[in-house]
Every structure is written in C-alpha cells, then in structure tokens.
Amino acid sequence: MNDSRKPSPLRKRPMKLSTTVSLMLGTVILVVLLSVHFLYVVQIGNVTREGVKDKALAAARTLAASPDIQRGLTLPPDSNIIQPIAMAVQKNNGLLFVVVTNMQGRRYSHPNPQAINQHFIGDDLNAALQGHENIAVNKGILDEALRVFTPVYNGQRQQIGVVAIGISLSSVTQQINHSRWDILWTVLFGTLVGATGAVCLVTVLKRLLFGLEPYEISALFEQRQAMLQSIREGVIAVDDQAQVTLINEEARQLCMGSTAADAGNIIANLRDVLRNNIARQDEEIHVNGRILLSNTVPVRSNGAVLGAICTFRDKTEVTQLMQRMNGMVNYVDNLRAHSHEFMNKLHVILGLLHMKSYTQLEDYILKTANNYQTEIGSLLLRIKSPVVAGFLLSKINHASDTGHQLTLNEDSFLPESSNEKQVSTLITVLGNLIENAFEAMSGQPEGEVNVLLHYHNGWLACEVSDDGPGIPAAHLDAIFEKGFSAKGERRGMGLFLTRQQTLSIGGEIIVESEPGVYTQFLVQLPWDGGNIRAC
Numbered sequence: 001m002n003d004s005r006k007p008s009p010l011r012k013r014p015m016k017l018s019t020t021v022s023l024m025l026g027t028v029i030l031v032v033l034l035s036v037h038f039l040y041v042v043q044i045g046n047v048t049r050e051g052v053k054d055k056a057l058a059a060a061r062t063l064a065a066s067p068d069i070q071r072g073l074t075l076p077p078d079s080n081i082i083q084p085i086a087m088a089v090q091k092n093n094g095l096l097f098v099v100v101t102n103m104q105g106r107r108y109s110h111p112n113p114q115a116i117n118q119h120f121i122g123d124d125l126n127a128a129l130q131g132h133e134n135i136a137v138n139k140g141i142l143d144e145a146l147r148v149f150t151p152v153y154n155g156q157r158q159q160i161g162v163v164a165i166g167i168s169l170s171s172v173t174q175q176i177n178h179s180r181w182d183i184l185w186t187v188l189f190g191t192l193v194g195a196t197g198a199v200c201l202v203t204v205l206k207r208l209l210f211g212l213e214p215y216e217i218s219a220l221f222e223q224r225q226a227m228l229q230s231i232r233e234g235v236i237a238v239d240d241q242a243q244v245t246l247i248n249e250e251a252r253q254l255c256m257g258s259t260a261a262d263a264g265n266i267i268a269n270l271r272d273v274l275r276n277n278i279a280r281q282d283e284e285i286h287v288n289g290r291i292l293l294s295n296t297v298p299v300r301s302n303g304a305v306l307g308a309i310c311t312f313r314d315k316t317e318v319t320q321l322m323q324r325m326n327g328m329v330n331y332v333d334n335l336r337a338h339s340h341e342f343m344n345k346l347h348v349i350l351g352l353l354h355m356k357s358y359t360q361l362e363d364y365i366l367k368t369a370n371n372y373q374t375e376i377g378s379l380l381l382r383i384k385s386p387v388v389a390g391f392l393l394s395k396i397n398h399a400s401d402t403g404h405q406l407t408l409n410e411d412s413f414l415p416e417s418s419n420e421k422q423v424s425t426l427i428t429v430l431g432n433l434i435e436n437a438f439e440a441m442s443g444q445p446e447g448e449v450n451v452l453l454h455y456h457n458g459w460l461a462c463e464v465s466d467d468g469p470g471i472p473a474a475h476l477d478a479i480f481e482k483g484f485s486a487k488g489e490r491r492g493m494g495l496f497l498t499r500q501q502t503l504s505i506g507g508e509i510i511v512e513s514e515p516g517v518y519t520q521f522l523v524q525l526p527w528d529g530g531n532i533r534a535c
Contacts, residue, residue, distance in 0.1 A: 014215040018202045025201070029194035033187045052146060052167050053135060059093055060150035060163045063100070070154055073102055073161040077117040082108040096145045096166040100152070103129060103161060120164065125149060128162040137169065145169060232313060234292075237299070238270050239307045246309075254314060255287060266310055269296045273308045284315065286500070291315040379408060383453070384416040391427055392451070395434055399449065404441060406434065409452035414460065415529035422527055425501045429462060429509075432494040433521050437466035440519070444468065460527035463520060470515035479511065 015023075063069050063086070072081035086098040086109035100108040105120045124136035128149035136147050145166035152161040209217060228235055234251030238244050255266070265285045273280060279297040286292070294312035298305050352360055383389040392408060399406035417423055434449055441447030452463040471479065480499040502509045506526050513519040 014213070016213055018206070020214070021202050021205065022195075022198045025194060025198040029191060033190050033194075036187075049146070053148065055093070056095070056146065056148040056165045056167050057133070057135070057150070059089060059095070059098075060148050060165045063089060063098070063163045063165075064150045064152045069100060069152060069163070070160065072108060073100070073152060074154075077102075077106055077108050083110075083113070083116065085109075087111070096168040097164075099164040099166075101125065101162050101164065103159065105129070108161070122147070125162060125164065128164070129159075131159055234312045235309065236266060236270070237307060237309045238267075238274070240274065240305060242267070242271050242274060245307065251312075254290070254292065254312070266294070266312070269294065270308045270310050272296075273298050274305060277305055285312065288504070290504070291497075382408070382412050383414045385414060385423060386416075387423055388414060388426060388430075391430065395430075399438065402438060403445070404438060404447045404449065406449045406451065409450060409463075412451070412453040413455055414453045415455055415527070417528045419528045421505060422525065425505055425507070426460070426462070426525060426527075428501050429498050429523055429525070430464065432498045433464040433523075436494060437464065437468060437519070440468035441466060455527055455529050458526060458529065460525045460529075462523040462525065464523075465518055465520040467518055470517060470519050471511070471513040472515055473513075476511060476513065480509075 066085065068085055069082055072079060072085075075081060082100045086100060089095070090098040090111065097111050099110055099120065101120050102108065105125060107116050107118055107120055110116055110118075122136075122138045124134055124138050124147060127134040128151055131151050133151070134149040136149075138145070138147055145168050147164060147166045150163045151159050152163055154160050212220070228246070228248040229250075231248070232250060234254045235246065235248045236244060236251050237246035265287065269280055269283070269285070273296045277298050279295070281295050283294050283296075284291050285294050291314075292312040293315040294310055296308060296310040299307045299309060349365065352358075379392065380389055383392060392406075396406045396408075430451070434451070437449045438447075441449075447466065447468060449464065449466045452461075454461040454463075480495050482496040499509055502523060502525065507524050509521065509523045511519070511521050
C-alpha cells in the first residue's frame with residue numbers, strides 16, 4: 001500500500017546577517033558605480049569628441065588665416081606652396097588629413113600627392129563653399145573621419161577656398177577607450193572600499209546585536225511577547241525619562257478603571273527607583289480596591305540606569321484563597337474536635353447500657369441531643385455555606401478560650417453563594433470586626449459579641465455588636481482610614497481593608513457606638529443566594 005502522505009518541506013533557513021548586509025551593500029555600491037561609470041563614459045565621450053572637434057576647428061581656422069595659404073590659392077594646384085604647410089600641420093597634430101581646395105573643389109594638398117588637383121569627395125564640402133563652417137562625419141578615399149570645413153578669405157574678404165581637416169574616428173574611439181580603463185580601475189577601487197566597509201559594518205552590527213542573527217532576534221522577540229502576555233503578573237517598564245515603554249495585558253487588566261491616584265502609586269515607585277537606583281521589593285499597592293504585591297527594580301547596562309521595571313500581582317486572590325482554606329481547616333478541626341467529644345459520649349452511653357441504668361441513660365441522651373442542636377445543629381441549619389460555618393465555629397471556640405462569648409443570633413440565615421469574592425469579603429469583614437471586638441474587650445472579665453446575618457432579595461445584612469468600651473465620637477469618622485489605630489504603631493489596617501473590600505463589591509458599612517455601652521457595625525453586601533428568601 002502506498003503512503004499518500006507527502007513529507008513536509010524543510011523550513012528555509014534565512015540568510016545570515018553578514019550575507020544579507022554584504023549582498024545589499026554590494027548591490028547598492030555596484031549599481032551606483034555602474035551608473036557613475038555609464039554617465040562618466042558618456043560624458044567622457046562627449047568631452048573627447050568636443051575636444052577633438054575644437055582642436056580640428058582651431059587648426060582649420062589657423063590655416064585659413066595663413067597668408068601663405070591665401071597666396072597659394074591664387075596659384076595653380078601644382079605650385080607646391082600649400083602642400084608642405086598642410087603636411088607639416090597634419091604631422092604635428094596627428095591629423096588624418098589636411099586638405100585645401102579652391103572654390104571649384106580642386107585639392108591643393110592631400111596626404112596622397114597623386115590626389116592633388118583632383119576633386120574633393122563628399123557633399124559636406126558644399127556648405128563651406130557657400131561661406132559656412134561645417135562639421136560632419138564622412139568617408140572619402142581615406143578612413144572614416146570627423147571632418148571640419150572652414151572657408152578661406154583673401155584680403156578683400158572674398159572667399160577663395162576651403163580648409164578641410166579630418167581626424168580618424170578610430171583615434172577618437174581609442175582616446176575614449178583609454179579613458180574608460182581609467183574609470184574601470186576607479187570602479188574596482190570603489191568596489192574594494194565598499195566591500196571593506198560592508199565587512200566593518202557587519203562586524204559592528206554583530207557586536208551590537210550580541211552575535212545574534214535577525215531571525216534569532218525576531219524569534220526571541222516573539223517569545224518575549226508571548227511570555228509577557230501569558231504570565232499572571234502585571235509588568236510595566238519605563239525608560240530613563242519615566243516614559244512607559246512596555247505594559248502587558250495582565251497589567252492593563254489590573255489597572256483598568258483605576259483612578260489617577262491608584263495608577264500614580266505604580267509610576268511613583270518607578271520614578272523613585274530611577275532617582276535612587278535602589279530596588280523596592282515586596283511592597284503593597286492598593287489599586288481598584290485590590291492589594292497588589294509589587295517589585296520594582298532598576299534596569300542597568302554598563303553601570304548606567306536605562307530604566308525601571310515594576311512587576312506586580314493581585315494579592316487579593318492569594319488572600320481570598322488563604323481565607324477559604326483557613327475556613328475549611330477550621331471547619332474540619334471543629335468537626336474533629338466534636339467527633340472526639342461524640343466518641344466519648346458514646347462510651348458513656350455504652351457504660352450506662354452495661355450497668356442497665358436506663359433512667360440515667362435517657363436523661364444523658366436527651367441532654368446531649370439538646371446540646372448538639374443548640375451548638376452545632378442550629379448553626380448548620382442557619383449557615384448554609386460550609387466555609388462561613390467553619391469560620392464561625394472556630395471564632396466561637398476561640399471566644400470561649402479567651403473567656404468571652406460569641407453568639408450567633410437565632411434570626412440569622414445565610415444561603416450558600418457560588419461567588420467566591422463575596423464569600424471572601426464576608427469572611428474578611430466578620431474576621432476583622434469580631435477580632436476588633438475581642439481586642440476592645442480584652443480588659444474586661446466578661447464580654448459578649450453578637451453576630452446577625454440576614455439575607456433578603458440578593459442582599460446580606462451583617463450586624464456585629466459588642467458590649468465593650470465603645471468608640472469615642474471624635475474617632476468615628478477616622479477609624480476606617482489607613483493606619484489609624486488607638487492600639488499603637490503599625491496597626492490600623494483591619495478596618496481599612498474591611499471598608500475597602502466592602503466597597504469593591506458594591507456594599508457599604510456604617511458604625512454606631514456609645515462609649516461604655518456598646519459598639520455596632522452594620523454591613524450591607526450583595527449576595528448571590530438565588531431566589532431564596534429569609535426564613
């Protein structure tokens with residue numbers, strides 16, 4: 001059976017930088033030099049022809065003005081006056097011929113003495129016989145030549161003849177070709193210089209590009225872009241002028257909708273690092289109600305600071321996960337503790353059965369059932385979220401250990417929510433408010449904290465009250481500010497985070513307090529509890 005699959009073609013390997021630059025520069029230099037060569041050759045040809053023409057025309061005019069030529073034209077052609085002069089001029093100037101004719105076109109001179117007194121060959125003589133200088137290319141009995149014709153006048157300004165001078169075109173071509181060889185050597189020298197420059201340029205470029213080829217740089221750039229967009233951390237980079245040069249998609253998402261003040265926190269960190277050249281590690285930044293954990297470092301090259309990079313991630317997600325884990329752990333620990341207690345009670349029941357003390361057994365079972373219904377069964381019936389239930393159980397046990405009492409109001413009802421952010425926010429709110437209440441009552445021998453959770457039509461009302469010392473009226477407006485605390489330095493974050501996370505999901509929080517009597521926090525949170533209504 002033949003395999004119909006065709007092998008995939010091999011990927012064509014791109015040319016190296018040295019090859020690409022050399023070919024490009026070589027092509028440019030070659031085109032430029034050839035263009036210059038062509039223009040120069042054309043110019044040299046024109047200049048050479050003009051020079052030869054001017055040379056022949058000057059010689060013809062000189063001969064036409066010679067008294068000996070004028071006198072010789074008044075005599076017969078075989079008088080041998082003009083021939084010696086013409087031959088001397090021809091020899092000294094490297095001319096093909098010097099011919100002097102009378103008005104009938106009869107030659108008075110010629111390189112071939114036998115052609116003297118014969119008629120000049122060529123119609124290009126006619127214009128000169130009519131008193132006009134003429135330049136033409138024609139062929140007579142000699143080689144093809146560039147021919148110049150000048151009229152000859154006597155002392156009375158009457159035309160008595162014509163001077164014709166010819167220069168062989170082969171000699172003109174020879175002069176042009178000689179100039180071309182000079183140009184060719186110039187082109188070769190230019191090519192050598194260009195090749196040397198290309199090698200030097202490639203060497204410098206390779207050094208600047210760390211020895212990488214262009215396709216390798218392109219691949220690295222694509223990998224870098226893919227990496228920046230795929231990581232779960234936000235990345236913002238600035239240059240030495242604090243201008244943003246890079247921001248990945250995660251950073252855009254985290255900063256989307258942020259106020260100028262929030263975004264300014266990140267830019268302020270970057271500018272501070274640029275100014276002080278000192279990295280800032282593991283700092284918390286508040287943006288859009290979220291806590292971002294940021295690291296800002298300077299970018300250096302050869303000891304100089306080229307910019308700075310800030311990487312940050314949402315600490316809220318980690319915090320929410322930890323809170324959820326703690327709630328589950330607390331729930332499991334409480335169940336384990338109650339299971340041990342229940343096993344002990346089973347041993348008591350078994351002992352009473354062996355002793356056949358049925359009356360005591362009945363009383364013990366009824367008392368145990370009532371205690372379970374009061375402590376755990378009642379809580380699980382009202383609090384449907386296992387995470388929140390475990391959290392409240394742990395707080396109830398913690399309160400009893402500290403000598404205080406935490407009570408869940410009998411009218412409380414909390415349906416389970418699939419929104420993890422709402423659950424995390426509720427745990428943060430309850431945790432901070434309950435702990436603050438315990439700390440406020442730490443100087444009292446007894447104290448009670450009461451919690452009420454009431455759900456109705458998508459909203460959860462939370463009330464946390466205590467009979468502690470209360471909050472002075474002058475502090476009621478400041479307790480939610482970051483860093484404000486009456487407990488000492490490095491405190492004042494709990495209520496700040498409580499208010500910030502409450503507002504971030506669209507809730508609200510208010511406080512009422514009467515010093516020496518009570519303190520009550522009222523919190524409204526949106527709660528995805530379906531269509532369940534309060535019982």
